[in-house]
Amino acid sequence: MSPHSAVIRIHPDDDVVIARRQLLGGEALAEEAGLRVSGLVPPGHKLATRDVAAGQPVRRYGQIIGHATQDIAAGQHVHVHNLAFARFERAHTPGADARAPAPVAEPARFMGIVRREADRAGQVATRNYIGILTSVNCSATVARAIADRFRRDVFPEALAGFPQVDGVVALTHGMGCATDAQGEELQVLRRTLAGYARHPNFAAVLVIGLGCETNQIQGLIEQEGLQVGERLQTFSIQDTGGTARTVALGVERIRAMLPAADRVQREPVPARHLTVGLQCGGSDGYSGLSANPALGAAVDRLVAHGGTAILSETPEIYGGEHLLTRRAASPAVADKLLARIAWWERYTARNGMSMDNNPSAGNKAGGLTTILEKSLGAIAKGGTTRLVEVYEYAQAVSARGFVFMDTPGYDPVSATGQVAGGANLICFTTGRGSAYGCAPSPSLKLSTNSALWRRQAEDIDIDCGRIIDGLASIDQIGEEIFQRMLATASGERSRSEQHGYGQAEFVPWQLGAVM
Template sequence: MDAATGAPVGPLTIRLHADDDVVIARQQLLTGTLLPEEGVRVAGLVPPGHKLAVRDIAAGEPVRRYGQIIGFASQAIRCGAHVHVHNLAMGSFDRDAAGVAGIDARPTQAVAEPATFMGIVRADGRVATRNYIGVLTSVNCSATAARAIADHFRRDIRPEALADFPNVDGVVALTHGAGCAIDSEGEGLRVLRRTLAGYARHANFAAVLVIGLGCETNQISSWIAHENLVAGPTLQTFNIQDSGGTALAVQRGVEAVRALLPEANRVERVPVPASHLVVGLQCGGSDSYSGMTANPALGAAMDRLVRHGGTAILSETPEIYGAEHLLTRRAQSREVADKLLDRIRWWEAYCERMGADMNNNPSAGNKAGGLTTILEKSLGAVAKGGSSNLVDVVEYAQPVRSHGLVFMDTPGYDPVSATGQVAGGANLICFTTGRGSAYGCAPAPSIKLATNNALWQRQRADMDINCGPIADGDLSVDAMGEEIFQAILRIASGERTQSELHGYGQNEFVPWQLGAIT
């Protein structure tokens, strides 16, 4: 980076693989610009982060980035021309995800001395990275009451409410828009109940209140029985209708939280192995740099975490579509590979049933940032998972019990996906972004990783780590992976993230809504 102008120095483009048909512009390129490293002259305007062809490509020919097919030329593309949505399209081809299952799986080389962080050990042995009291709802109808209870303890509004409880990170209301007018035996209610149960059990909650209306389909008593929960001092429940209405329910909830605070405050952080870390991996507001900088660097950090005995949860099934063969190659068994492919087939059938297209995933922002097809986006997104073996595949919000790299089936929509990961046990989220996503999580802290220097400079107050130096050649992917891993240990030990400082987390609880609403 030039100190005076802030412009990149060195090569004007980035080549990711020797077999690629495209390179990535590191700055805006104009017609006639010579790319000495490629022996190519630019033919037309190419924005930063976008692709240009390094050879003539005939209509219908495959186009490669990362050494993998990202689409097919929808028209002839001349050498040096901008390659984007106007001349690159999806196409079907054989990725043989089943036939290559497990061929790249290798034994994990565990470290001799695992890293530690300062965690909170619960009475039952679970380890927390934060210490909240949660207010959950069985149904949308009790959301207002739940928020009123949590708002009573907001430090930014009533700092005196938690002044005597410095070890309590806060009281958060996690509300949703479902819970009634849904099949009582259907998949939609099962997923909601599983999600709520995952939060009720989450180690980052010292205690949880669950508030219902009283007449909803998602009856609290049925939920407790269905999910094998046990109501008691740290899992308390009540209904608005049984409490005499909204005002009295809020008063009841405030009094319940007050009674819980002294015990919740009696915690201390102690050194615990990094094997207790379960990290959910997210990317949102992605750009062309995501697959070159932040995602592979996060993958390097996750390889470290796995070697230290921890767990990484890769998700967003529509955003690994087209790259699933890279995961099945690393599956530790054929059974694990088949579980992933079953979820891919479910999504294909789901999209067909809904009249949708798997390639509609790249958003307007993704495309403005240089991404063209879901194949290209997926190849970059899967890099977050590093190179460790895929040890298990679980459905949305199911408990993650394996150590290592696990895949959880979720939509690509970040709040929905991360909600499932936290329900599955993630006690920390790592979130990469190239366009500048506004996201935070509760009760699990969310680390934001910028993919490029421009975003870091523009939205510094929202970002925790800048991975832009990788694109400039100032830092290697592996070195950045080590920096991310060390940041994870510090934040798991209590250091605040930018999203926590901004108060993100309550509105980002979004369970996946499946099934018919009647």
């Protein structure tokens, strides 16, 4: 992109261009055959390049992003006042663009932690935590109290002899009771908790309950086939005899777990052991032009090296799902994706909502108008290779390559599902700003614009705004992201880890009614 251009044209067939800076009324745009700006157009927002009649579709990325709600003249600002979401038929041609990853001469490697226990032999971790999970909200305070006893900033002596242990984290939630004992919500919660209990980034795990909750720990163990032993231990407050005794027992159990947890060393492993969850939050008009396609370029590299990338946030691919079905490795994979889209249409309808309730106020302030526009930019995170599988929320991801997991668009809930599925790294693009972290998996933050980088650099790992400024290409930043993935997987701490993010961001998907 030219650093001197006032606007960015994405596709020859587009009806709009994107402002690189504040555009003023009366300004002539040489790059668009002398198009003259009518009124103010903020950075990241859309400007019409031709007249569009009311009711006609408007295109960006060469795709429909909405329909004009009134006549739009060339040069006018295009946004919520004259553009709206409308349903339209999308043509699905499964597999038409299914492209195998390009072969690589020498597989990339990172310094990982190889798990050698019988029940998870060969799994590779990027971090080495001890985790405390709760069956129900009622045991959350106890879990946090136990973890607090091992905080390095408060009790440095607690982990002083265990340098290979990254920490002790309590992942608590607000669920586990007042729900259908045979229902989908409890099944999904248990699947999520089990995914964390098995996660390679946990050397060992405690599961703590109250005792009388619907989500009985024994039910969790049986549903998910978990094996209780030295690495996975459970108890409840009622059986232990109250808060103080439970905290003391938890501290004692973790102290006993620490020596084994510390007996690890990083070693070179192929990049195929890296599973990356793809997230975007606080998106703006630049997301689909810079950070998202740059992350997509990194994903193409990861997949070529045998790794796995998980695209999620089903409400944020809505309207662009036909682009993903074209990449499906088989008609069955395409059908799985379309089934999840249909589920979401029913889900939002019965809750009195619309798929266009997404984007958020911040997205719109940043230049995004409809979910169709947001989705087309979000899909760019997934790169260009074939879609090999579709998973439901928190299901274990076993396929290698580019996959999709059905999750909400709300970042903490979505990333929680990805980590439960096995993601040992998260990459998170943002245009408005984010301070998200995701224990036990590190999270890399990628800014879509350099203004955000300058304003919130303490939370951002890579500035992708250099693409908008014409200082770097998508491919160059994609290579930088891929190398940062490998470095972070090898132990380099992300900005969110430096700030201590990760425990409060564990948010399982609450599907059903609270009874």
